[in-house]
Amino acid sequence: MPEDPVPQPAATPQLLRRVNALAVLGHIRSTDVATGTGLMARTGLTRASAIAVCEDLIRRGWIRELDSPRREGEGAGNPRKGRPARRFELNSRAGFVLGIDIGAATTTAAVADLRGTVVGRSSESFRAADIPPAERIGVVDRACLQALAAAGAAPGRILAAGAGIAAPVDRNGKVLASRHFWSLFDVGLRSAFRELHGWTVLLENDANLAVLGERWRGSGAGVDDLVVLLAGERLGAGVLESGRLLHGRGGAAGEMGYLDLVEGVGSSDGIAALARQWSPAGNGTPGGSPAGGSAGARQVFADAAAGDPAARAVLDRISERMARVIATISSFINPEQLVIGGAVAASAAALLPGITAALPRFTATPPRVTVSPLGDAIVSIGAIRHALDYVEANALELELSP
Amino acid sequence: MPEDPVPQPAATPQLLRRVNALAVLGHIRSTDVATGTGLMARTGLTRASAIAVCEDLIRRGWIRELDSPRREGEGAGNPRKGRPARRFELNSRAGFVLGIDIGAATTTAAVADLRGTVVGRSSESFRAADIPPAERIGVVDRACLQALAAAGAAPGRILAAGAGIAAPVDRNGKVLASRHFWSLFDVGLRSAFRELHGWTVLLENDANLAVLGERWRGSGAGVDDLVVLLAGERLGAGVLESGRLLHGRGGAAGEMGYLDLVEGVGSSDGIAALARQWSPAGNGTPGGSPAGGSAGARQVFADAAAGDPAARAVLDRISERMARVIATISSFINPEQLVIGGAVAASAAALLPGITAALPRFTATPPRVTVSPLGDAIVSIGAIRHALDYVEANALELELSP
């Protein structure tokens, strides 16, 4: 007999405390030191409620009260007279999150505290391409444990782990790819980490995490309609619309593999190939034989910077192609800003003027185009942000270990 | 002295009633007749609370109680024994909404009750292209008042009006287009209708409304990742991701004007032009001179249906182009389903097999492709849905006039 499920549990008085506590916690997180008066202003609660909520949060371990009566020179907002306010601050080491970037060759894990400060980081490589699933998860696990050791945090203190892979992941964390070894990180990683350490794993597409990271700590700070082109081994887009990640039906939003526009553009190998293809026959680059991979791509950028006209021409054409890709994105998504990130980002600055110049020819609403300052860490930083989002939304349901 | 604004008002006990009342109202809306026991099951409330909420909703005018003790043969869920349940139903004529489709040439207004049943409809044409703003709003106003008269509803009973225009509209209802006469419907329509009748106008892009309508009453019923290609005078896409409309920064998401892929495909004029361009030199179509506009397009479809090979070839090429557009959308949005709507929809059924066959060549994640059954009403139905969404979300803040 199938029970009628309750779609939304009834709103009980406890919901009020939950809502208000999250608002209070959010404000305390956003500021250095919070006082009752400050909380009243930002949350609309009365002092009595605000302080009751704080005491609740102290009991749960999320914040703590400072005992020193008041620091001098605290700033403009600090009144000179009156009874000193009770002061609360985030207990930023009440728990930690993991941000994991699972690449095809290497896995990087970073540990961050509740303020998002990275306190440990470690990488591990997959030795062979064809290792059994358990081994793969073992490699990821090792990177995580090393990062935890570096952070001096026990595994039990991890509140959530964000993990990015280079494959479509739907809203429920299910991996769509059937081709690669990625499919093994789906149920496998989640259940393995839950069993091994009790961790909650939030699996996401790497480009999606990149856009979260870029908005948080990159050049897209605070932009709610933001796209990151993650260009490296492959080209993927992470899309934020109105501050929300786009997934689409099967998590394949931003998967541009089939776009012939994209061909070659946006991956190191591809750029090297285009350079070979587009260069004058004999190959005019002084760098010698046109190497493939990132070395080849780097060579092209170096030659162009040195003034080599052939290399310049290659970059111009790449810029134009890139502009077309960006314009196409703008047609469907209309972002305010687009960030180029990933392995190509380092050299992408050279492409920026060309892209910006070409864009208005292809779209009426060109986004601002920038290059990510986050480098290799873009996905792991985004994974941290993703995990923190989860922790912040579920703070009152999570138990902090002492 | 700038007051510190309260971002989110504190959650007070009244919020509980609000949340629970909306849940109850939602269930009553979804069913024919609701009882206390049914509400308990769906909302998780206790009987006492459920009935208290109902009495509140009755007082406010949204629902009413049926006096007849119980209808016989009510259905399987109706128990045979026991004290008869109090029975509540939606007061579906407690208020009305307007759905307005403002086209370049014609404005159509539809009046619907709270269940979404259309109870009045009317159209008005813009006589000249260059009429002053006030006139334009007057034409729209006339269509609305005629529809209201047909519905037998007083203007004061309109709770919200959804209005669609063929231009980008951002999340705040601001029109982006500078070129057309659309920009005049921005602040103008809103303030005019507020002053004239006290109506709240929700302005939206027409394709966005179309996708809302299509999910509600079209072939995309219940699909949360849905795209509508609105093809007629122009080609625009309305995108629903996770049940939410995509706008992008300036409301220009789905504006494909600049995409050269799109050229010709998806508008009647364009199809006629392609037919002329692609037909064998002398023009093999028996329909005589290749007319432009929808007549020309219709001719191509008719010829193809009659077996004319040249016309067939034209349709094949159009199908392939259409498939490429759809595949590009899939790369960025990855919808579960894509619906072709608008003036072209009537003949688009002939293109469907070709599109469906071509799609897998261009994308790994092809959406289901269908043709809208809503015809010309697609935008106005979507506008009704949009207005109803607003009314349903703000029911407790809206005052019902008796």
Added chain:
DNA sequence: GTATTTTAGATACAAGCTAAATATATTGTC
């Protein structure tokens, strides 16, 4: 040392929900 100012803490009370006990109306059975 006293007034002023700012915050804390305490008390009273209101809204909304749950839970449990009691009351009521209908059907089915003997």
Added chain:
DNA sequence: GACAATATATTTAGCTTGTATCTAAAATAC
């Protein structure tokens, strides 16, 4: 036709979380 069974309604008490208001405390300024 009385009575049990059943499903629902209604009432009462109590809990949680708020607000509002009053009083107390602790600092600065003069």
